[in-house]
Amino acid sequence: MQSHLIVEKLEKFTGVNFKQWQQKIFFYLTTLSLARFLTETVPHVDEGDMDAHSVSGVQAWNHSDFLCRNYILNGMVDVLYNVYCKAKTVKELWESLDRKYKTEDVGAKKFMVAKFLDFKMIDLKTFMSQVQELQVILHDVHAEGMSLSKTFQVAAMIEKLPPSWVDFKNHLKYKRKEMTIEDLVVRLRIEEYNKISL
Structure with a gap:
């Protein structure tokens, strides 16, 4: 039963x-x-x-x-x-x-790669919803059996930040210490909070 x-x-x-x-x-x-x-x-x-x-x-x-x-x-x-x-x-x-x-599914993999490459954050949408959307895309890429190094994922997420984040983006690019996706998301949340609070 x-x-x-x-x-x-x-x-x-x-x-x-x-x-x-x-x-x-x-x-x-x-x-x-x-x-x-x-x-x-x-x-x-x-x-x-x-x-x-x-x-x-x-x-x-x-x-x-x-x-x-x-x-x-x-x-x-x-x-x-x-x-x-x-x-x-x-x-x-x-x-x-x-x-x-x-x-x-082979076609789905190509679609997933295109979706990842085309994804760009914009200033008009809520920031954390876009971060979550990108995390879902990265999860789907991984679920399709395509592996991306953690360093690449972090660097890609930084590159996809919206235009208004250019200063913070440059700050993150030149940081010496390596970050995980989780570390980056925490930093982005703090930065978003700081931007809203101003």
Whole structure:
């Protein structure tokens, strides 16, 4: 009963954020001890070797494969369910989803890089909301498997400060001590508070 509740809490896959959905489904199947069926092929038993033990082994495998395949299918919106329900095994289903959506993730990576490079803070929007927006973009870049050094992230955030922050930006660029993103965010909050207080 508890495992049934977990699958109901998972958001249905709509065709976007595949990697995140796939990781959640994989975790769910792992908790049910079914994740191995994502990569296993149907066990082959020669007709001469058919005994009660091997037959029950194949039946158990087929049952687990059926459950696993349907947990995944039920984690999709109806339109995608109808497209993928024809897969005969969970391995076939999993590989089909992987081929379709991982290649689309390559495009997502390019989009994420462009979003990061194009991002510039402006004076018209609240400053900390822009800092948070940039942190989300950096998190998404990292989540896509692209790593940026901490030093690069700090330097990039400093470069993206709005035009009215030019003096503070120059001050930060020439600081000798290395900062983390967290240190920088604290410094920016203090500076924003000082600007508002004037």
